[in-house]
Amino acid sequence: MPMPTLRRVLTAASAAVGALALGLTATPAQATATLDYAALGDSYSAASGVLPVDITSPLCLRSTANYPHVIAARTAARLTDVTCGAAQTKDFTEAQYPGTAPQTDALTEDTDLVTLTIGGNDNGTFINAVTACGTAGVLSGGKGSPCKDRYGTSFDDEIDATTYPALQSALRSVRAKAPHARVAVLGYPWITPATADPSCFVRLPIATGDVPYLHALQAHLNAVVQRAAEETGATYVDFAEASTGHDACRPAGTRWIEPLLFGQNIVPVHPNALGEQRMAERTLGVLGLG
Secondary structure, three states: OOHHHHHHHHHHHHHHHHHHHHHHHOOOHHHHOOOEEEEOOOHHHHOOOOOOEOOOOHHHOOEOOOHHHHHHHHHOOEEEEOOOOOOOHHHHOOOOOOOOOOHHHHOOOOOOEEEEOOOOOHHHHHHHHHHHHHHHHHHOOOOOOHHHHHHOOHHHHHHHHHHHHHHHHHHHHHHHHOOOOEEEEEOOOOOOOOOOOHHHOOOOOOOHHHHHHHHHHHHHHHHHHHHHHHHOOOEEEOOOOOOOOOOOOOOOOOOOEOOOOOOOOOOOOOEOHHHHHHHHHHHHHHHOOO
16 A cells, blocks of 8 residues: 555544544533522421521521532532522412512523422421420420320311312422423421430420321321322422431431420521431432432
């Protein structure tokens, strides 16, 4: 073979090998696209009580260490965080405070990922139940089941009658605004253990017989959240197993939820920084992003 021809063949071969190597090592354009991520939800999403506070929305008691910020940092996502303490399902489509837009206004057709916790504030389920049972527990000296005896199935009845359809409506509004997004609906990590821990009464003054009552109430709420999520095409992130052993009765460094009294957060009975981090990690795992 004449030298010029040989040189051309070798040059072409070298170029082909280089192109092949580039093709093997280059990252597809889709894989490098930044996730457009919107975080919605209530105080469990906002991490109310965890420092540092997001000063751009002081009424919402939102933390920049909440699980949406952890997820965004792990995935290099572009985060729009409209989580807000005390939010109810209605605040997805209505203004929670004057000058605060409905949460679903943060969604567009280009939104890739949505996360949220919602439903616990509807009917005052969490605050009413914990306050009522805490008061009853103090008055009874921690004995019996005074809260269950007084309220019976009333909290559960409200969850079925009003919270469940409200959840369906709220999640449909999310899907309407962000039709192409993956939607992750997080359950609520355990507040109480399954059975009473006598040593916890000073921090979580719930009577012995009311601890399983509140635990069952939370399980019921999570089941309704899961049902509404699945019926509207969302992914439910279950914390029933993951948060067992990390309730408000556990010591600092183990618990994800702070107790009613003598806790480390300025907002009691809410996730601490560790809880928010673990919620993020669990969500990333379920979504296959971690």
